Amino acid sequence: MKIVMAVIKPFKLEEVRDALTSLGVHGLTVTEVKGYGRQKGHTEIYRGAEYAVSFLPKLKIEVAVPTEIVPKVIEGITLAARTGQIGDGKIFVVPLEKAVRIRTGEADADAL
Amino acid sequence: MKIVMAVIKPFKLEEVRDALTSLGVHGLTVTEVKGYGRQKGHTEIYRGAEYAVSFLPKLKIEVAVPTEIVPKVIEGITLAARTGQIGDGKIFVVPLEKAVRIRTGEADADAL
């Protein structure tokens, strides 16, 4: 099993969720994050004091999936989240050793 | 060492923290997240426009622990966070290769 963790543009959430659902992935966890990268930020000015804000709002999606569907998941997220502009984000794959469903105690594949 | 990452219902935080403390785990990191899964969301209506909100507020707990106590940690979290209703959440175990305490530079077991 793997955890696929994707940092995406906030307004792409619904599309990514739909892409995952169509792959049979019915659970995911989303976190509001701030991203720093190549995408340039914006300038804010408060009473003449200018601030260059380089951290931009992003969403981080974490989804635990069986190893075999990881390529499809990556593809699905990539297609759904892509706008083609800088700042579309990244996908990271991290090993997942164990998964448990709290309600039932089911483990691993059954827990996802 | 492992990182045990649990997604739980928000009001279960204190109980999970107590369960971990009783296992000798004295540090953890909590993130507010939104979860999507089997638990059905709710409907919001604003001036007649209905929105089905399927992302529900959850807390994500990350706790780095020595490998040997992982089963106990899983058990402790499971018992503390369980309500028996859909949406109780998941526990994920991820390998942790290195841990460092910033203040002292201590590493691994000493850093937890």
Added chain:
Amino acid sequence: MKIVMAVIKPFKLEEVRDALTSLGVHGLTVTEVKGYGRQKGHTEIYRGAEYAVSFLPKLKIEVAVPTEIVPKVIEGITLAARTGQIGDGKIFVVPLEKAVRIRTGEADADAL
């Protein structure tokens, strides 16, 4: 590749970012979290009801880097985030199996 995940004091963000940039790491993702640990919290009092608040605001930084620079990254973060007081935080290193840049589909080293 690894994901280096650091929990730091909020006002250290800029310094950590600069440290990473000087190592050639030009992307990172930041999350507002609450930390529980040795650092004692504070007491809040609302109309005579006292609450001991033990969860303190922290920032979690996640940065995906090539394995070879991990030691330098750890060192950089440690130096930048250290105040010497309890609560400076932790650094965790987690294996990263795959990285993809959504915009281009580039993978792994190219994606960072």
Added chain:
Amino acid sequence: MPCDTRSLSLVRSLNPMKLRLNLATILGGIGLALMAFDPAFAQDAAPTVNKGDTTWMLISTILVILMTIPGLALFYGGLVRTKNMLSLLMQVFSVFSLVAILWVIYGYSLAFSTGSESIGAFIGGFSKVFLAGVTTDSTADTFTKGVAIPEFTFLAFQLTFAAITPALIVGAFAERIKFKAVMLFTFLWLTFVYLPIAHMVWFSEGYLFKLGALDFAGGTVVHINSGVAGLIGALLVGKRIGYGRDLLAPHSLTLTFVGACLLWVGWFGFNAGSNLEATGGAALALLNTILAPAAAGLAWTAVESFEKGKASLLGIASGAVAGLVAITPAAGLAGPMGAIVLGLVAGVVCYFAVTTVKNALGYDDALDVFGIHGIGGIVGAIGTGIVAAPSLGGYGAGEYTIAGQVWTQFIAVVVTLLWTGIGSLILYKIVDLTLGLRATYEAEREGLDLADHGERAYNY
């Protein structure tokens, strides 16, 4: 000070608000004395309406509305958790709207018209139902002979008092009550508790009117009344899930602060408006309504600093509201120094009521309706008997003895306590048996905003 001449001393030792509509008759008996001061009155059959007074009463009415929506709603709303924010706002707004309608349909009539011979001391009649007979030309008397205000002004001003009182109660059982239960309870409580008490206290034929208690702007009718009803409600509805264990911290002290400020600002209409005329007496009431809360807020935080080492914003705001409550019955009767003393006492007493007594007794009066309005109201009602004394710089009149007046005040408090205590208890039971009072466990967990209203307060 509602009356301008010493010859009115007989009348002035009574509750000034009672005089509103029926002063003319009473004054007939002492008309000769007045003639010495203003001969014009003797031959003046129709009372004169002064546009300055009318403007003052229009404004005072508007201020009491500002005090309720958004004032009280924000004060309360800021103190609850995010998930119940809208439920508080909704309850205050709906209670205000509902009472406004009920007031013009039958409330004004039952409170301010002559009732049947048998029970006329306890409740008015139906002669002004649907505002029958009220026109733009009809007037209501003020405390000065020959001076009146348009009746629409008087009745709109009184409407706002009737509306804020049940709205105050909702703080006690906040975060766990069913919305529909609040609406039904408001209807019943207005009808069977508020209207009779208002009639008894403020109408010339009312039972408490004859006791001669001083209540300048509604300490008993509004504050003791709602405070006690709140306490009963908190006890009957039960504690919130997690009470005493979880952090039930206010979701926005900023909003509570805004609410406290608007309560203060609006209270000038409440207290100084109760003078019914724009005179030096109204100015005194306004000044006292600045001083008492200022003193009470400072007193609260002084004790807090001493006890806990820190002065809190919620502390000074709570103290200020306690001071506002306490000065209400004395607003135009105390001198400025009396107002300061009354404020200091109210600040300290309410501090202990809210921080120590409540915790010792263990009931969950979520937003301290009883601790602040009930206790503060009692402090004010009794204290009025003292600070109104001319010997202490007050404006109470007649053959004033402090002991005698304090005793009268005490009686009035007890009667109010009993009527609202027993009445509220019965009405809560009725609501509980019909609609049910308490929200379900799931609704309370999820928050009343989503459960009862299908909305969330914030989508940042």
Added chain:
Amino acid sequence: MPCDTRSLSLVRSLNPMKLRLNLATILGGIGLALMAFDPAFAQDAAPTVNKGDTTWMLISTILVILMTIPGLALFYGGLVRTKNMLSLLMQVFSVFSLVAILWVIYGYSLAFSTGSESIGAFIGGFSKVFLAGVTTDSTADTFTKGVAIPEFTFLAFQLTFAAITPALIVGAFAERIKFKAVMLFTFLWLTFVYLPIAHMVWFSEGYLFKLGALDFAGGTVVHINSGVAGLIGALLVGKRIGYGRDLLAPHSLTLTFVGACLLWVGWFGFNAGSNLEATGGAALALLNTILAPAAAGLAWTAVESFEKGKASLLGIASGAVAGLVAITPAAGLAGPMGAIVLGLVAGVVCYFAVTTVKNALGYDDALDVFGIHGIGGIVGAIGTGIVAAPSLGGYGAGEYTIAGQVWTQFIAVVVTLLWTGIGSLILYKIVDLTLGLRATYEAEREGLDLADHGERAYNY
């Protein structure tokens, strides 16, 4: 009720606001009748200014400003997404500021002075440009013969009406308009739509003045006018990205609530201030302005509970605003029970306009300017013809026939609809061709706060 004597019935059947400045001339013709009531007037050349009235009008002016900033700004701001919050606040504040300046430069003159012979029925002249001739001693007549208020008071009060009207429009194309486009449009629209309509309706030589329609406080000039301009704007600017698909939920219903309350509170100045004097008539207007929104809010949530099973805060607040809009033309003309009925109707009709009709037609009137101000304004304008009837407890005067008055009201509505509809359409096109109306795709995605103003509303 603006006039105090029955002998004014001839005049009172006309729109009372029209009378403001030129009542004196008109009243000349019926002076004899008046003498019977108050002989003093006959020999009184200069009108008297009562300080109670002056105070009332100063306050009313202040209240309408409170209603706009922060009232309307918060009501609107709370309803948009976080990223567009400041843009709404900015638009309302800037529109208010810009119109204030334009008003004293030429607006007051074009609205309230005699125009050229050819087009004087549609627009005033330039005699009062830069407030020429207005001093602290000049006065404007009220509806009562011989009673005047300082002209600065009248013109400041009118300034606030001119300022809030274009500010109301911005809700329709919220979250996607260029800031500069709003400013240019406001300038054009004030000049070519608002000023002519205000002149036609409220000035004695105006075209609509002679139709004899009743409009106590500006139902046509302010609400129908802005509502229709909003609808045209929403259609021309187009739908927001994601409309109908994404969750475009209000970012803070708390702020919308505060805004709704301040709208309500400020509206007392708007409606009761339109009486121009502090009389029983002003008190009636105030009472009606409590009752109609209370009834409308309750009606809206009643239908909502029935349809959706839940009563929402946004529902009761929206209903209350609809009730405020509807009572505006009838504020001093309806009896209290008429006001309640008008409120109930407006609450139900606007509910369906906003929840059903809008969705069926599919235009993106973001904050329902048309659904509430346009539709509510029409309900109020037509309804005034009914509830003002003396036979129904109203204060309409003269030989009142409901059918006749409703027809007159209908004509006034149609004329307003056409002028503002066509005028607004042309002006939007001009702005679109010069500055462009719509923000870029990127600006809309990022939010107008950053894109247009370089700020963010919140940094928690």
Added chain:
Amino acid sequence: MPCDTRSLSLVRSLNPMKLRLNLATILGGIGLALMAFDPAFAQDAAPTVNKGDTTWMLISTILVILMTIPGLALFYGGLVRTKNMLSLLMQVFSVFSLVAILWVIYGYSLAFSTGSESIGAFIGGFSKVFLAGVTTDSTADTFTKGVAIPEFTFLAFQLTFAAITPALIVGAFAERIKFKAVMLFTFLWLTFVYLPIAHMVWFSEGYLFKLGALDFAGGTVVHINSGVAGLIGALLVGKRIGYGRDLLAPHSLTLTFVGACLLWVGWFGFNAGSNLEATGGAALALLNTILAPAAAGLAWTAVESFEKGKASLLGIASGAVAGLVAITPAAGLAGPMGAIVLGLVAGVVCYFAVTTVKNALGYDDALDVFGIHGIGGIVGAIGTGIVAAPSLGGYGAGEYTIAGQVWTQFIAVVVTLLWTGIGSLILYKIVDLTLGLRATYEAEREGLDLADHGERAYNY
């Protein structure tokens, strides 16, 4: 314009506010001239109190309170970071409460009673300590002979001026001051800086009174005074940690906006209330208080758009406040066009003071108290000498020469600058040596809300 007849020109060229209590004596000398206008006055010993005026002054008092709590508190609070929100609200609220109490104990007496022969030009006496002799029947004169208002009204109105002035200062050293230091400083500063300046400027025997400077509503006493004290404070307390490096962005521009609007609304009481009567002069002051901030806000954003390419909400709000400050001394003296020009100048000058000068000099006046109140106050004080000129449509009277008046204004500014500059410096040092001014490094890092008050503003 406080005076109604041209015969008062001699008096009117003096600072109108100085006249308040002791006008009667002065007017004695020109009584004959007045008789020609209103013979009734000659035989009228006791001044008459008009209820319209009383209402106006009660309302104005309430408006200035609204301007302070919550107005100023929100304006300031929104500009700081979340962790210091409550500290700002607390400071403003506590300062208001403390000054209210001090005012009735000795403040009013020291400011508005006759002092000893030796130093009576600089400070009043103790004859009115504890409000001795003030009753509901005592009165204070207005600017019109024979017209008075209840003394309680006058003193409550003046109380609000005394309370807001030290509250304005706290913005300068926000986010790093100890709460207790603020309280001690307020007590000292009120006593040794505010009361003497108020006495010197507004009391007939005061030193500055005799200079003949024009200050309609307190430009020197309130704004220059607090602005300079703020600057000294900012310098002595030192810069915030991270100033010039970290993003110290406002945590809620929404709240700052609400605060700015309430400042504006409340300022109508401040400025138009300073007329003391409900006349055309009050209406002019109100209109000018609409126009100057509107012009200043637009001017600020115009320059901003030109310089930075974007018009910001904080910009227009800051500009509006600058315009309010600048019009304060001229409110009833400038004509409407003069008010617009004064606003435009203030908007531009304060823009550069805040964005350029401050950054160049590098002091950390956190919320720009000096940049807006100090600089804006100076622009207003000097500008009043120009716009009050009758030749420019102003209402200044007597043998008015612009050059002469500007020179007088300049002297008054310098005297105020020196007194408050030196006085504040000494008082800060005293506080620093006793309690210490600056919060600890840890407290500042954690935020003053938790460190000083044990609370957090928000728990979403």
